[in-house]
Amino acid sequence: MIIVDDLHKSFGDTHILKGITTSFEKGKTNLIIGQSGSGKTVFLKCLLGLFEYEGGSISYDGKNFNQLSEDEKRDLRADIGMVFQGSALFDSMTIAENVMFPLRMFTTQSKSEMKDRVDFVLNRVNLENAHHKMPSEASGGMQKRVAIARAIVNNPKYLFCDEPNSGLDPKTAIVIDNLIQEITAEYQITTVINSHDMNSVMEIGEKIVFLKDGLKAWEGSNKTIFRTDNEVVTDFVYSSNLFKKVRKMYLDENQ
Amino acid sequence: MTYLHNIGLYFLMIKEMFRKPTKWSVMKHLIFKDIDDLIIGSLGIIAFISFFVGGVITIQTALNISNPLIPKYLVGFATRQSVILEFAPTFTSVIMAGKVGSFITSSIGTMRVTEQIDALEVMGINSLNYLVFPKTIALMLYPFAIAIGMFLGILGGMAACYFGGYTSIDDYIIGLQTDFIPFHIIYSFLKTFVFAFVLATIPSFHGYYMKGGALEVGKASTTSFVWTAVVIILLNYILTDMLLGS
Incomplete structure (x- = not known):
């Protein structure tokens, strides 16, 4: 479980995060949503320890990140898997080498053990025959699946995904969403996903934190987001005509 | 202030580079790959430039000796001194700042841009x-490449003598052996080690701390070349004064 308490982050005079307090539960897909510029990416990078924050605290299963030494922080990061928006695969390595990379860095497994583990996770993300391809030869959806495979190969405790669906067609996006949710439940990982894709919100938002202007504007789940009267949230969620109609139908049915 | 900040950041980067080392089994592959990319991959251009610049130094020296009292073996002497003391260690390093330096900056910079x-x-x-x-x-291992450059520069001078008839091969060889000071070789390799460190770290600094997108990677490569060349030239002056000055 990750607990965030009164988190503040500024760049120069610009106050980006203005005191966010929330928690992300183990075995659940936790979504951070909000409009562009709401502070989602900065919040995620603070969670990952890529940005230093000025105020508040983040604790990972009781370990306060800011009170750890640099070496302890690096050790903690070995328990973190991350799926970047652009996948961030190492372009000089094949897909199999990319997935094997965390094993080579952090384990003392033999080559055959590492190969077996790579085969297993690549099968898990439905990429049985892509071992020898270079990342540049893979489609956007394949690259995302490789990034997920690389993130989970070392059995992380925490999985972070920055807009895992960006640039993907709706069908592939659902496949990626479902894959992340299955893996989260299967391995009891604390998963935090940064997204502004409403399909993801409805599909896998077991916990949703809505940010606006660096503040938490709302917190709930995909089951409660339809019923909320919070204007900021409804403005965002029902910004498309399709969702407006869906909401009207939902409210009509439940009246 | 920005310059001071960047100088401080550069030294902090060097300190950080030695902390928490990567596993040796992984590191050795990275080192061999970089030897291939940075040293082996540069041998061709070093050999080509050294050979022909050695030849040009010989031709220029021979053409500028018009006084019959000046011995012809001076051509070999001047070529040896020019190649060993300055051309091979310093000017090859400036050229390498363009080749190796921009490769390092752009490869690390691209990794920064793509979140790797x-x-x-x-x-x-x-x-x-x-x-x-x-x-x-x-x-x-860069000094080994420079040693090859020295050898080929002197060989290029000899080839110019042979094919251009500027002086006899015997005179050229006598010139090469005249007043040879072994410390000049030590001085040259000491400089090369320092330049090698500069060639590795300044371009890395510009790639690692760059911000922006693809266009900024190009800009960082250019800036990296300029600063690497400036630092090499400045260090060349300081080291020459320290090691050879009275």
């Missing part, structure tokens, strides 16, 4: 040790 460096950091890997340390170690 963030990916390393998130995994708990010391990205500076992973990316910069193997390049620094690989470039410690």
Whole structure:
């Protein structure tokens, strides 16, 4: 479980995060949503320890990140898997080498053990025959699946995904969403996903934190987001005509 | 202030580069790959330039000796001194700042832009040790490339004598052996080691700390070349004064 308490982050005079307090539960897909510029990416990078924050605290299963030494922080990061928006695969390595990379860095497994583990996770993300391809030869959806495979190969405790669906067609996006949710439940990982894709919100938002202007504007789940009267949230969620109609139908049915 | 900040950041980068080393089984592959990319991959251009510049030095020296009292073996002497003392260590390094330096800056810069460096950091890997340390170690073999450059520069001079008839091969060889001071070789290789460190770290600094997108990678490569060349020329002056000055 990750607990965030009164988190503040500024760049120069610009106050980006203005005191966010929330928690992300183990075995659940936790979504951070909000409009562009709401502070989602900065919040995620603070969670990952890529940005230093000025105020508040983040604790990972009781370990306060800011009170750890640099070496302890690096050790903690070995328990973190991350799926970047652009996948961030190492372009000089094949897909199999990319997935094997965390094993080579952090384990003392033999080559055959590492190969077996790579085969297993690549099968898990439905990429049985892509071992020898270079990342540049893979489609956007394949690259995302490789990034997920690389993130989970070392059995992380925490999985972070920055807009895992960006640039993907709706069908592939659902496949990626479902894959992340299955893996989260299967391995009891604390998963935090940064997204502004409403399909993801409805599909896998077991916990949703809505940010606006660096503040938490709302917190709930995909089951409660339809019923909320919070204007900021409804403005965002029902910004498309399709969702407006869906909401009207939902409210009509439940009246 | 920006310059002071960047100088401080550069030294902090060097300190950080030695912390939390990457596993040796991984590091050795990175070092061999960088030796291949940075040293072996540069031998061709070093050999080509050294051979022909050695030839040009010989021709220029021979053509500028018009006084019959000046012995012809001076051509070999001047070529040896020019190639060993300055051309091979310093000017080849400036050329390498363009070739090797821009390669290092653009490769690390592209990793920054595509979040590959963030990916390393998130995994708990010391990205500076992973990316910069193997390049620094690989470039410690740079003096071998420069030794080849020295040899080929002198050979190029000899070829110019042979094919152009500027002086006899015997005179040229006598010139090469005249007043030879072994410390000049030590001085030259000491400079080369320092330049190798500069060639590895300044371009890495510009790539690692760059911000922006593809266009900024190009700009960072250009800036990196300019600063690497400036630092090499400045250090050349300081080292020459320290090691050869009275």
